[in-house]
Amino acid sequence: MQIIANLKSKSITPEQWFMISVLAVNGGNYLYNLILGRLLGPAQFADAAVLITFLLVLSFAAMTFQLVTAKFSVLFENEVFKSFISIVYKNALVVGIVMGLLIIGFASELQLLFNTSSSSMFMVFGCGVPLYFFMSVNRGVFQGKKAFKALSITYQSEMLSRLLITLGLIIFFNIQSSVVIAVGILASFIFGLLPFKFGNLLPKKTIVLSKIHSKNIKRFFIITAFYELTQIIINNSDILLVKHYFESYEAGLYASLALIGRIVYFIAWMFVMLLLPTVVQLKKEGKNTAPILFKYVGYIATISIIIMMVCLSFPETIITLLFGDRYTAMAPLLWKYALATSMFALSNIFAYYYLSLDKYVPVIISGVFGMLQMGLVIFYHDSLEQVVHMQIIAMVLLLVIQVSFFFFTSKINKKPLSLNN
Structure with a gap:
């Protein structure tokens, strides 16, 4: 009883809760991959690994918007912050749509390049790309404002939905297809949007950002985008090259x-x-x-x-x-x-x-x-x-x-x- 009392007396900080949540999310993502590896076997898991790698590539690309949002959410306040967030959402939507269309349009070429069994999995994946960019901006707001509870929920929702939906389709319907993996990933993007503040998307009042603010945002965005590109190369090129x-x-x-x-x-x-x-x-x-x-x-x-x-x-x-x-x-x-x-x-x-x-x-x-x-x-x-x-x-x-x-x-x-x- 004394131990329980001592634990209750010690408050856990939001940062600590977030760290615990991230460990749980990483554990869930590992469980997702491990179960796929056991269910599918090395050959079929190679196709799944391509999609998982595409997901990681997408996460790094979208991380540019998340980091930019997080940094300037700390620096900007009130109406300037609201206008900034609205602009970032619009730009993220445009980039997401363009990237999604490119993946869909080159699905057949991607199938040949990475020796996968289907091109449909790339088409399904491409449909979810705009949602992921929206999700990343939303997370950037939570990260910058240190709203770690809400930030934790978005990651947990994405992980749990992908795990349950994908494995449910494979186990209960006995569908062992790379398209099923893509459907699970797409569905997880929708759940990962929660919680979402629509007020940040279309604020009641907006102002034009100053030239200094705009210059700082663009400079940081370009450098961050370049760095996330290096992350993509270092973290994912080996799997894609090995697959090739x-x-x-x-x-x-x-x-x-x-x-x-x-x-x-x-x-x-x-x-x-x-x-x-x-x-x-x-x-x-x-x-x-x-x-x-x-x-x-x-x-x-x-x-x-x-x-x-x-x-x-x-x-x-x-x-x-x-x-x-x-x-x-x-x-x-x-x-x-x-x-x-x-x-x-x-x-x-x-x-x-x-x-x-x-x-x-x-x-x-x-x-x-x-x-x-x-x-x-x-x-x-x-x-x-x-x-x-x-x-x-x-x-x-x-x-x-x-x-x-x-x-x-x-x-x-x-x-x-x-x-x-």
Whole structure:
């Protein structure tokens, strides 16, 4: 009884609730992928992995709107904020429609490029793209205003609906088709819109943003879009290239490896969501921002080491428990892939930190090494092991340069730990 009383007396902050929620959402997404891997087998799972990768690509593209919305939701207030949000929604709708139409229009070409069994799955997926961009702007408002309860609900709604609808169609109707995966993803975009504030979409009163505001928004949008493009390349190009260069069975094996190894990145993403509005607010108040960076780097480094050690010690056990015996051929590569992902996760924290401070050199650095990783895999893909090795090389170099840039800029400043403009 005393323990319960002590737990009740300790209040949980909104940030902590969000972190718990993100862990639950990531767990649900992992469960979704793991069940698909077991139900479909390596060959069919390779098709599902393409759609899941497209979903990740879409999430990074839409993240541009979310981060822009989050940052300026901190800086703007009252009527300026309402006008800004209305403009972002309209632009997000236009971009979403254009991207959706492109995916639908090139569905047949995408089928040939990625050796999938159907083009219909791309058409269904394309129909949901505008909804995802709307959802991302909505999340950006919650993130910027630190409305973590509402932000948690949107992620939970998306995850749960995708999990239940997809698995329901597969299990109860015995439909093992990539189109079913696409239908589940489309439905999850609708549920992910909840809760949605329609007042932000069409405010009663709008004002014209000043030239200074418009310039700052456009500059941040362009840089963020460029950085999210590098995220797409680094995070997803390997799966798509493996699907292109290797047979479906090997591509399915690699997809299972990537899913397990990327757990570090998905955990790191939780800290990125908390990092950006916090750094922007500290900068706005003229306070030192470096300690928050050290805090999150420490968290990610600790988590990365633990995950890599577990993957190194029990690779076959992990793969067997999660995907089954058919995927154990990837066991020797598990800790290596986790290493590459850990390096990227740590580099990512530095890049988003500087992005929050309107310092864009680390963003360009990430772009260069994203292209380097892609180029290395294109030229060196004799085996799946070689593909993983190329990623380790690129990501270790990226982290070394990002850390070096931090210490170099710290020495230049009169106050070594102050990165304020």
